[in-house]
Amino acid sequence: MSTQSRIIAHVDLDYFFAQVEELLNPELVGKPVVVCVYSGRTAESGVVSSATYAARRYGVRAGMPIARAKKLLQGVEAILLPLRREVYQNFSEKVMDTLRREVDTVEVESVDEAFADGTRWTGGDWRKAFQLGQVIKARVLSETGLRCTVGIGPNKVVAKIASDSAKPDGLKIVPPSEVSSFLKPLKCEALPGVGPKLAARLASIGVKTLDQLSALEIEPLSQLVGHKTAQYLRLASRGEYEEQVKEKKERKQIGRIITLKNDTREVDEIVDQLEEPLASLAEAAARLGVVARGVGIIGITTRLETVTRARSFDTPLSFEELHEIVRTLFVSLLTELSDVVLRRAGVRLFALERPTHQTRLTAFNADKVYELG
């Protein structure tokens, strides 16, 4: 069979968190609904995580401080709701299962996005691509109640840009014959992986559109953005990015980060507040059936700069050891950086492995148990 043209769908749930809240409380439908992450520092501190289109009409956007959103919504009958991660995760899983029932391969990109390989579904026939999109949208709606936007293209990059261009509740097909004209006029930021920083670098050599980007020689581009990124930009901008849709494997790391009650550089104060996150991580690791050989800390300074420290080991770490290493890492961080004050602090576990027969470790047992070697 011709491995030539695949038919890839990108499925993007519309204003996902806020849409779930609407679904759970139909009175909210059509109103400005804003799902917020409250940091707990003050009653109102935090950011917007998701907003309905009614709220967006007032300029509310994800990532915006809650205080600013409230200003924009002054005098408006708006509904602010706290984030309910587990609830959205459950809906997400239902959606992903729905997709898996329809196509062979589903690659979960995030809680609200997935790629679906529709090559088999369509028999490789682009005349069936629209039908594939309609079926995906209809199945997701009937099985979960959620609306989504579907972009379909010959590769993941084109499919994702297509869905971006069609939201909300849209369906956009970009067959191979249209890829070039579809991509050419777009700004570089339209490519997944190109954010403000990379876009600024490209702009510094006068490159603003995918058309311009696709015309660059690889060498100078590589000088500017590094080897891997240059290869990616070249292929992606030409519509020639051919990474296959594949199920994601095991998680490589898990982490938690919190906003501290007060800005501080007191290790005790920091580690105290990291007790819960650490326990939560231990639980998450246990649920995943993994142990960690590495642990790291993250600090966000009052100037909003990120500082990290990490250590890895050749055997898995017990909960007690994690705790101790986290403390040590914060001590050395704060000793080395005598002028930083932390606003936020976090912990992450990496080098995650399934326990071998040599090691047993459960979430809440303190001791690492070795068999005799």
Next chain:
DNA sequence: CCCTCGATCAC
């Protein structure tokens, strides 16, 4: 080559 760290992205 491996490790650590910071940056970036995108959510």
Next chain:
DNA sequence: CCTCATATCGAGGG
């Protein structure tokens, strides 16, 4: 005024 979680890249050191 500034959340939270993950992956990846590249630089620098060993």
